[in-house]
Amino acid sequence: MSTLTATATTVIYRAYRLTLDPSPQQAEQFSQWAGAARYMYNYAIAAKRSSHRLWLQEVAFATYEQALTEEQARRDIKIPIPSTPDFNAWLTTIRNTHRDTAGNGSLLPGRDGREHEPWIHAVNRSALVGGMRQADEAWKNWIASIQQAHAGRRVGYPRFKKRGVARDSFTITHDRKSPGIRLTTTRRLRIPTFGEVRIHDHARRLQRKIRAGSVEVTSVTVNRRGHRWYASLTVEETIPMPRLSNRKRAAGIVGVDLGVKVTAALSNGDLITNPRIKALHAKKLARLQTARARSKKGSRNRAQLVGKIGRLAHLEVRQREGHAHDLTNHLVNTWAIIGIEDLHVAGMTRSSRGTVDLPGKNVRAKAGLNRSILDVAPAGIRRLLAYKSFWGGSQLIVINQWAPTSKTCSTCGAVKAKLALAERTFECQDCGFVLDRDVNAARNIAALAAVAPSTEETQNARRAARANPYLVRTSTGWQ
Helix, strand or coil, X not given: CCCCCCCCEEEEEEEEEEEECCCHHHHHHHHHHHHHHHHHHHHHHHHHHHHHHHHHHHHHHHHHHCCCCHHHXXXXXXXXXXCHHHHHHHHHHHHHHHHHHCCCCCCCCEECXXXXXXXXXXXXXXXXXXXHHHHXXXXXXXXXXXXXXXXXXXXXXXXXXXXXXXXXXXXXXCCCCCCCCEEEEXXXXXXXXXXXXXXXXXXXXXXXXXXXXCEEEEEEEEEEECCEEEEEEEEEEEEECCCCCHHHHHHCXXXXXXXXXXXXXXXXXXXXXXXXXXXXXXXXXXXXXXXXXXXXXXXXXXXXXXHHHHHHHHXXXXXXXXXXHHHHHHHHHHCCEEEEECCCHHHHCCCCCECCCCECCCHHHHHHHHHHHHHHCHHHHHHHHHHHHHHHCCEEEEECCCCCCCCECCCCCCECCCCCCCCCEEECCCCCXXXXXXXXXXXXXXHHHHCCHHHCCCHHHHHHHHCCCCECEEXXXXX
């Protein structure tokens, strides 16, 4: 008699990106829908800025006329900022009005002295609402940045999206009980009120998961990058609880030191070659940009050059993404514990121009180094490792950026006082150990990751790790 054991599962949120192959008419309609979403974004931002401007005027009036302090006026005066729900009634009215009058040739009622947009009833309502939700998110991020509740650098005041500058994109949602976003075949995707559009390659893997019931589509975002149109299907996917395989458990821990000379140096001695993707296209890109600068504004030749530059930049991005995915897949599929450094990329790539009174030194060389660091995209590699390690049952340990991994001897633990960037070989003055600089740093990263409290080491190692200043403490534990 056999017993059935239920496999523990968990739900994750991810996106499947499909390359589309629309017809010229469908590509034109994609552009129109993206323009409609951009229009609604700008409309919502204009309404928010108008309310904010009115609030500033009321605060100034209360400060000068009512003898209130600025803090009191800011606290007492309340003028609501409109959000997406506030536009629902207006959007319904304007769409119904145009739908009723567009066919009889009559003039459409005006809005703020202007005519209604003649295309607004022909665009999926979800795409219009998606543009307004993006405006809500932009305003929310700006407020959080002012209140210092937003991580990273300061977020600027929300601006309008300009045609030809902002990326063409729109988002469609659907009722999950009667899904309108679905794969009709492995080569065709159906979008509500738009119809079916051909997929450039295929979606067999995604279709198998949908038929098995492990994937449920929640929305689709269509965007243009370069000359390609993409559809990113946001899904809820049920996967088995991440488990560590015996093969990865036997492989143990690996330390990863990201760099410029090589993309990554591993603690086992492997060096991942840096493809230097930006340098591969630098000459061609410079030639196209020079030709664009010499072309006449508004000419057909200039438009063609802009298209070629966009295609080349898109190719560069896709090649960089592919290299990062190959590296992270190799790490996650091979080792149980992966240790990396918490690099401050924004600080590492800060310009060295200085000021007029205190000009910087070696500005051109530092600018070249900044481009090389950004070409490796260390922050993107860490982001990929963060979720792939969870899906694959591995563990990611993040080491504090101030840990002297490059200056420390991986054999005896002696720390050098100085180590120039030009010294590519580490030579220990205490024990005479000689090793590649990056591999030595990777070994030190692996050693620090090995004593993290979450790696199931001995109790003594746990107590030592709690006092270790080179581990990053997060809300989910030690990393």
